[in-house]
Amino acid sequence: MTDAHVSDERLMVLADESRSDAEIDAHVASCAACAGSLDFYRLLNAEMKDAESWRIEEEVRTRRGARPIADFAARIESEDAAAVALVDELRERLARDPNADIADDPRFLTGGVVRALEALGLEQSYIDPFLAEMFARVGCIVAEALPDDYYPANAVFELRGRAWVLHSSACSNIDRYDEALEDADRGERAYEQLPDPGSGLASVKLARALVYLRLERFSEGFPLAKSAADEYERRGERYKYAGALDMTAALHHMTGERAAALEINLAVLEAADELHDAELRARTLHNIGQLHRKVGNLEESGKYLLDALHMYEGLGQKAGAAYCRWSIGVLALSRADFIEAEKVLRSAIDAMREVGAERFAAGAKLDLAEALLMLGRPQEIETLCREAEAVYAKAGSLSGHLAAARFLRNAAANQMLRRDDVEHVRTYLESSRGNPDRPFAPPPRRRGPGSEH
Amino acid sequence: MAPSAHVERSTAEDLYLEHAFLLRRIAVRKFAIPDDEAEALVHDVFVEYLVRPRGVHNVRNYLIAAVCNASRNYWRAKQTRERHFPSHSDGMPAEIPGRVEADVLEGLSLRMTIGATLARLGTRCREVLRRYYLEEENAASIAAALDTTPSNVNYLMHICRKKARAIYDTIGRPR
Numbered sequence: 001m002t003d004a005h006v007s008d009e010r011l012m013v014l015a016d017e018s019r020s021d022a023e024i025d026a027h028v029a030s031c032a033a034c035a036g037s038l039d040f041y042r043l044l045n046a047e048m049k050d051a052e053s054w055r056i057e058e059e060v061r062t063r064r065g066a067r068p069i070a071d072f073a074a075r076i077e078s079e080d081a082a083a084v085a086l087v088d089e090l091r092e093r094l095a096r097d098p099n100a101d102i103a104d105d106p107r108f109l110t111g112g113v114v115r116a117l118e119a120l121g122l123e124q125s126y127i128d129p130f131l132a133e134m135f136a137r138v139g140c141i142v143a144e145a146l147p148d149d150y151y152p153a154n155a156v157f158e159l160r161g162r163a164w165v166l167h168s169s170a171c172s173n174i175d176r177y178d179e180a181l182e183d184a185d186r187g188e189r190a191y192e193q194l195p196d197p198g199s200g201l202a203s204v205k206l207a208r209a210l211v212y213l214r215l216e217r218f219s220e221g222f223p224l225a226k227s228a229a230d231e232y233e234r235r236g237e238r239y240k241y242a243g244a245l246d247m248t249a250a251l252h253h254m255t256g257e258r259a260a261a262l263e264i265n266l267a268v269l270e271a272a273d274e275l276h277d278a279e280l281r282a283r284t285l286h287n288i289g290q291l292h293r294k295v296g297n298l299e300e301s302g303k304y305l306l307d308a309l310h311m312y313e314g315l316g317q318k319a320g321a322a323y324c325r326w327s328i329g330v331l332a333l334s335r336a337d338f339i340e341a342e343k344v345l346r347s348a349i350d351a352m353r354e355v356g357a358e359r360f361a362a363g364a365k366l367d368l369a370e371a372l373l374m375l376g377r378p379q380e381i382e383t384l385c386r387e388a389e390a391v392y393a394k395a396g397s398l399s400g401h402l403a404a405a406r407f408l409r410n411a412a413a414n415q416m417l418r419r420d421d422v423e424h425v426r427t428y429l430e431s432s433r434g435n436p437d438r439p440f441a442p443p444p445r446r447r448g449p450g451s452e453h
Numbered sequence: 454m455a456p457s458a459h460v461e462r463s464t465a466e467d468l469y470l471e472h473a474f475l476l477r478r479i480a481v482r483k484f485a486i487p488d489d490e491a492e493a494l495v496h497d498v499f500v501e502y503l504v505r506p507r508g509v510h511n512v513r514n515y516l517i518a519a520v521c522n523a524s525r526n527y528w529r530a531k532q533t534r535e536r537h538f539p540s541h542s543d544g545m546p547a548e549i550p551g552r553v554e555a556d557v558l559e560g561l562s563l564r565m566t567i568g569a570t571l572a573r574l575g576t577r578c579r580e581v582l583r584r585y586y587l588e589e590e591n592a593a594s595i596a597a598a599l600d601t602t603p604s605n606v607n608y609l610m611h612i613c614r615k616k617a618r619a620i621y622d623t624i625g626r627p628r
Contacts, residue, residue, distance in 0.1 A: 008615050040618055047567040048586035056474050056568025057579070065492060066469045069499050073465030076503055080459050111504070118506075153497035155504040162506075195497040195523040199505070199515075235518040236511025 006034045008041075015041035072152070076111070083112030087120070094134060102138055103145040111150065114143045114159045121166050126279065126317035129173040129355050136167035140183075154193050161190035161200045168207040172214055173319070174356040180211045202231035203240070209247050214359075218255050225251060242271040242280060249287060262291045279320075282311035286324050293331050301331055322351030326364045333370055341371040362388035362405070363429070369408060370422040378412050385409035403440040404428055460503055469499055470569070472513060475561050476520040484524035498523050517558070570621045578613035581606060 006024050014021060015038060028034045047053040058064075086108060093100045102108050117139035124132035143156070143163040150156040164187035171180035184207045191200030205224040212221035229244035245268050252261035265287045272280035289304030305328050312320035329345035332338070345368040352361040365384045372380050385408045392402040404425045411417040424443040460468070476495045480486040486494060498519045502509075509515045571579060580599065584590045585606075592603040592610075599606070 008618070009611055012611055012614055037618065040621065041614060043563065044567060044570075044614060044617060044621075045586065047564055048571070048582055050564070051587060053564055053568050053571065054583060054587055056565055057571040059474060060470050060569045060572035063466065063470060065473060065496065066466045068496065069469040069503070070462045070466035072500055073460050073503050074462040076459045077461065115506070151500065151504060153500040155500050158501055158504045194501060195494065195526055196501055196519040197526070198518060198522040234514070236509060236514035238510040 005031065006037075008037060011038045012041050014038060015045055079110050079112030080115060081112070083110060083116040086110070086113050087116040090117075090138070091120075094138065098134055103141050109142060109145050111146065111156070111159055114139050114146075114163060117142065118162060118166055121170060125170065125173060126312070126315070126320045129170065129319055129357075133167070133170040133174055136163065136170040139163040140167050153195060157190045157193035158200060161187045161194075162203070163187075164190060165200075165203045165207045169210055172207075172210045175214075175359055177211050177215055181208065184208045184211070198231055199235060199237065199240075202228040202244070206244055206247055209251070213247065213250055213254065216254070218251050221251050222248070238271065239275055239277070242268055242275060242277070245271070246280065246283065246287075249284075253287060253291060258291050258294055262288065265291065278311060278315055279317070282308050282315060282317070282320060285311065286320070286327065289331075290327050293327070293334055298331060298334055302328075305331060318351065319355040319357065322348055322355060322357070323360065325351060326360065326367070329364065329371075330367055333367060336374075338371045338374040342368065342375060345371060358391045358394075362391040362401075366405065366408065366422070366425060366429070369412075370419065370426070373417060373419055373422060378415065378417050381412035381417060382409050385412065400438050400440040401429065407440065407442050465499075465503060468512065471565065472516050473499075474565055474568070475513075475558070476516055478561065479517060479520055480524045483521070484528070486524055486527055490527070494523055494527060495520060513558075513562075566621065566624055569624055570617050573620045573624075574613060574617060578609065578616060581609045582613055582617075585610060 006027055010024065011034065014024060024034075028038055090102065090108060090113065093102070117135045121132045121135035121139060124135060140160075140163040143160040146156050146159070148154070148156060151159075164183045168180045168183035168187060171177070171183060184204050187207065188201065188204045191197040191204065194200060205228040209221040209224040209228070212218065212224070225244055225247040229241060229248060232238075232241035232244055245264055249261045249264035249268060252258075252264065265284050269281065269284045269288070272278075272284055285304050286308035289301045289308055292298075292301035292304060305324060309321060309324045309328065312324055325344055325348035329341050329348055332341035332344055345364055349361045349364045349368065352358075352364065365388045369381045369384050372378065372384070385405045388405040389402055389409065392399075392405060408417065408421065408425055411421050421443060425440075428438075428440055473492075473495050476498065477491045480491040480494055481488055498516060502516065502519065571582070574582070577599070581595060584595045584598065585592075590598075592606040595606045596603045
């Protein structure tokens with residue numbers, strides 16, 4: 001036999017007769033192309049003997065059942081196209097009056113408008129959380145105003161579920177946790193109306209996990225994030241799976257399981273690159289930077305945090321950039337570079353307040369207190385602690401945090417504050433994660449000046 | 454930025470044709486959904502998929518998970534209805550044990566690709582191949598039915614399968 005390929009005709013005969021031919025067999029064994037052809041003809045012969053193959057053939061040829069699906073896809077496409085101009089108009093109206101009654105204008109009551117508002121809300125979530133909340137809120141209003149039979153198969157409940165889950169997350173981002181949990185419940189009720197609620201219910205779990213993460217109720221957040229990740233993985237929803245992993249990593253991080261958090265974050269970083277998701281990449285770089293700081297790899301930490309900050313700024317994500325500056329300020333404290341720490345922490349606090357993250361800003365103020373103490377300006381600490389107290393008092397559930405801030409303020413007022421005290425408070429804040437009700441106990445009373453060492 | 458929301462009309466149609474048979478079979482065989490209701494259930498799954506934003510990287514896995522959930526929900530809803538409006542229904546059947554095995558799915562996916570390949574052949578080719586392989590007619594009988602000669606039927610058998618090979622390569626392996 002020469003090196004030339006075996007003709008299709010000879011391969012078909014071989015496939016038909018299920019017999020072997022030594023000469024052809026020898027060639028096929030060393031020729032992937034001919035082996036592939038022979039396999040195909042054997043498969044084709046076998047499949048053509050099965051009635052099911054011909055039923056499939058008939059369905060595909062007659063396009064059975066596909067027409068309504070194609071028509072529905074065309075409807076969604078046309079709704080989305082029409083929503084572009086409508087949402088521009090809607091934005092103008094909301095800019096004039098954020099509480100404008102949108103639902104009274106039937107032109108805005110379309111699924112396309114809900115989806116466009118959702119896209120805007122997601123886009124703004126790390127840029128301007130207040131604006132994100134407004135888009136999400138209006139999305140809920142429009143979704144709820146649509147009739148229940150707006151789409152076939154109860155699919156309007158998918159829109160409503162998504163709108164409530166987005167608003168839940170938006171509320172978490174601006175410290176409105178009770179509302180976030182109520183919205184998650186509303187989302188759950190909407191998704192339960194769907195033929196297949198699995199993916200939607202996973203997003204509700206993630207919304208609740210975010211609330212528990214922020215409220216430092218980590219043991220409640222873990223099973224939710226894990227369950228959501230499992231559901232997304234099972235369904236091949238990689239984009240959402242990476243988001244659920246991100247949440248799991250954040251929970252590990254906050255509970256001090258740094259090795260686990262780092263491992264998951266590195267996996268998320270890979271996923272972010274595969275998915276070309278710049279936002280996820282920025283967030284993950286930030287997380288990895290924080291983890292390196294906590295294990296003492298200060299140089300590595302700095303590299304990751306700066307990369308994250310540049311990405312956040314490049315993406316125009318004000319909130320992400322503000323949190324990242326806070327991390328860079330804390331890194332400066334770890335390096336004992338107190339002048340730099342003060343500068344960065346002050347800018348982080350201003351930026352966090354600007355985006356409505358008052359509780360995070362209060363936490364950063366306690367870090368700033370350490371910098372001021374080390375710079376020999378304890379008199380400024382009292383004011384900072386008072387501001388933090390006001391935030392914790394407003395949050396209600398953080399009585400330990402409130403007591404810690406009060407302790408620092410009193411110590412500063414009595415000119416008794418030492419770095420040990422600030423570190424004691426920091427240790428308390430770290431250890432109270434996962435148990436926000438844990439009471440604060442002041443450090444053991446010192447006997448006198450100079451005895452703290 | 455969020456993934457774009459909609460799927461183009463032709464893509465949606467192709468997706469449906471590519472997966473609907475498999476999904477119906479899962480609903481019927483694994484979950485004992487009646488034949489006449491399985492099609493509506495699969496339609497519902499597709500409608501829900503089309504309303505959701507994109508970001509699904511393995512459409513087949515997504516749709517299989519969706520049809521399994523929708524089938525379970527079908528029986529849950531039916532049981533709830535029966536409680537309020539009792540009838541002589543058999544209630545929810547036991548789910549057939551085991552996962553939807555990967556090798557079974559792989560085999561069915563190949564069959565669906567072959568089915569799609571056959572659908573793209575010309576009428577005469579389809580007729581010759583169907584009569585020969587499925588109906589097990591011989592070349593003389595096919596020739597008589599198609600008003601041609603047995604040697605032409607044999608020629609067509611080769612030509613049509615070669616054409617099928619080319620189509621199959623264009624369609625490729627299932628996504």
